[in-house]
Amino acid sequence: MYTLYWSPGSASMAPHGALEEAGARYELRLTNTDAGAHRDPAYLKLNPNGRVPTLVVDGSFVMFESAAMVMLIADRHPEARLAPGPDEMARGHFYQWLTHLTNSVQPAMLRYYYPERHTTDAGGTEAVANKAMEEIATLWGRIDQHLAAHGPYLLGDRFCAADIFVFMLSGWQQCCPNTYERFPHLKRLADLAAARPAMQRVIQKNAG
Numbered sequence: 001m002y003t004l005y006w007s008p009g010s011a012s013m014a015p016h017g018a019l020e021e022a023g024a025r026y027e028l029r030l031t032n033t034d035a036g037a038h039r040d041p042a043y044l045k046l047n048p049n050g051r052v053p054t055l056v057v058d059g060s061f062v063m064f065e066s067a068a069m070v071m072l073i074a075d076r077h078p079e080a081r082l083a084p085g086p087d088e089m090a091r092g093h094f095y096q097w098l099t100h101l102t103n104s105v106q107p108a109m110l111r112y113y114y115p116e117r118h119t120t121d122a123g124g125t126e127a128v129a130n131k132a133m134e135e136i137a138t139l140w141g142r143i144d145q146h147l148a149a150h151g152p153y154l155l156g157d158r159f160c161a162a163d164i165f166v167f168m169l170s171g172w173q174q175c176c177p178n179t180y181e182r183f184p185h186l187k188r189l190a191d192l193a194a195a196r197p198a199m200q201r202v203i204q205k206n207a208g
């Protein structure tokens with residue numbers, strides 16, 4: 001049994017999607033970041049970073065970092081085929097993409113959304129955000145090229161949990177206006193992901 005502390009439209013969407021795809025038993029606990037619920041002392045006890053999401057497994061095992069949650073869920077539900085198995089070479093590329101998304105694309109996005117955390121110059125936030133936007137477009141451009149040559153999914157014909165992460169991040173478009181018009185292969189992946197019944201349930205929940 002899983003408990004996912006989530007906020008609409010946030011990084012909780014990736015583990016939420018993985019849980020739905022896995023057919024796992026889970027409950028959602030709303031931790032609305034817009035209302036500052038991620039800074040409540042009770043929540044900080046669970047996740048001292050004050051970020052959403054947090055995942056609790058079987059009432060006692062607590063973890064943060066959405067990409068790590070996605071990997072754990074994929075491993076605990078192998079029948080859902082959310083990741084290549086440990087004996088498959090493609091697992092290396094699964095790790096590669098998920099790590100790239102969480103290590104390069106997502107941090108650039110967080111720099112855009114929280115520029116004040118990345119400069120000591122009060123007048124420098126716009127420059128930080130602008131540079132982040134540039135970087136996000138470059139990164140999506142490379143991923144789009146990869147998908148054009150080797151798609152429609154990150155691992156070719158095979159949907160995996162890293163595609164859920166792409167779906168989530170590519171929906172954050174304030175930091176990359178018209179993402180889907182500019183990157184059609186990314187759009188194709190996102191459309192395929194969105195058409196999945198499990199992802200539909202996640203999308204509807206996040207839409208309120």
Ligand SMILES: N[C@@H](CCC(=O)N[C@@H](CS)C(=O)NCC(=O)O)C(=O)O
Nearest residue numbers: 010011033050051052053065066067
């Ligand atoms: N790398 C973390 C990032 C989590 C994160 O930054 N979440 C945002 C919502 S998308 C958040 O909690 N923001 C509130 C804040 O940083 O104050 C993850 O993927 O779990």
